[in-house]
Amino acid sequence: MSLLTIQDLAIRTNDLSLVDGVTLDVQKGEVVALVGESGSGKSLTAMSVMGLLGDGLFVDGGTIKFDDTDLTQASSTTLNRLRGNEIAMIFQEPVSSLNPLLSVGAQVAESLVVHGRASPAQAYTKAIEMLRQVGIPEPESRARQLPSELSGGMCQRVMIAAALISNPRLLIADEPTTALDVTIQAQILDLMKDLTARSDTAILLITHDMGVVAELADRVCVMYGGSVVEQGPVDDIFEAPHHPYTQMLLKTLPRLDEPPKGALFAIPGNVPSPKDWPNGCRFQSRCDRPSDRCQTRPLLQGSETHRFACFHPVGDAS
């Protein structure tokens, strides 16, 4: 039984559909990467799992099941019980995601206090222990400092500590390394891999960085134009992508094991804005093999483990 199952999720504003047809699942202890360009609906999907869609945005269909609870129907009490307890989240901007006026120790302890799982004093002691686990030197004195006294990488460690202190079963990481230096990125990824493996925490990793995916993910879910276009095990996706978008996304990665062949590859054009979504396949305007069939919307097809939404998959001659 899956930990998290999203089925046909649709998110919209009053007059615009932003996400439709997101279907994915996360098993216990598994790392699933949600990949796509900016504007493809990755973060909206994550925020709807947390029940934290912004003003004017709402879920317009589909289900988000965590265990047996449908989060789209859950009351705010139920959501508040799950958030920070069973489901934790890490944001992209480590420094601005911490309260500038609260010591980092108190912020790490926050979720234990909020959910009444420890007294403030006990929670603070656990927070110091957690700061030690995420590799912050001298955690006792660091815990008393404010976020502004710490570097970006340190703040990201603090946020990871705050997310994992409650031992959540699912961690949603929204571009956790985008704002960090490349050297720090690798450390943070190792840290997340290490800590979640120890506690059997599943991760829904949102990123547009295929390097991060290769580093961390077990399975990959590729989004384009508000829906899932391909999903499968990370090795299959990297070695034999079926959807032309996935293939192009992989081609944009510069490779170290081949001599450079001129300019880096870039996918031509831009992600169409939700206002300008074409009928049928949303990738047709940038695809290298569109046909008349693409005027109808392709559905996810393929094997149980590796599915894609395309009429003309890569490697298929027709």
Next chain:
Amino acid sequence: MTLKRFSLSGFLSLWPAWILLSLVVAALFAPAIVPFDPDRQNLLARLKPPGFESRGAAYFLGSDELGRDVLSRLIYGARISLAVAALSVILSGAVGILVGMAAGYLRGWSETILMRLVDIFLSIPAILLAIITVAVLGPGFINVILVLALTRWPRYARVAYGQTLAIADRPFVQLARAMGSSPWRVLAIHILPNIIGPLMVVATLEFGLMVLFEAGLSFLGLGVQPPTASWGSMMSSGRNYIATAWWITMFPGIALFLLVLSANLIGDRFSDHIGDGK
């Protein structure tokens, strides 16, 4: 933080704070320092100029039309001014901040209702509202505070609302919600400390205004009632004698001027440090 060596110019540049502080001390220890009972009349010493002596006791700032000591009444009047201003700032601030934060954070229909209410209150002339309220409730110390709170809370609500809107979208507030914090906890722990600076600036400036309003209401006879000494009522009763006994109105006027000026200067100093709140 390091201890700075005492410097005379630094000490003097804080003069608004020293004036406020000495008024607060004088008000707190009024019974111990006044030369006369502020309400004791002496018809033999009516309308005497500053420095008048009677049976070994000096009327430093003169006496009023009933022979009461102006200095003593001035010191007791400081109690009224400071207490009314402080309590009405606390009350209107509490109400306004709560309303503003709720509107800015909860959004939706509560935002619409609360902020329209603020607009309505801001469009009613304050003095008119005060007169109506006093007419209904009757004058008096508590009622003056209620009137002032009723007319001034929208100022705080406006500022708190704007600041909350700006803070509520910041990622750390989102993260707090993602940790399962209740709306009240988010407001109290994550939003309030981050918006309190500009609100303190408003509160300090409002403090001076409240002193003026109280004096104004008492001058009109709508505030604290005689014989209780209040700067406003002292000026009001002294204005009949202004040609012959200027000290009855002059000294409360100077006291009022100095208190309001220091409150405003402290507020300006505050806002220089904190950023804009006005």
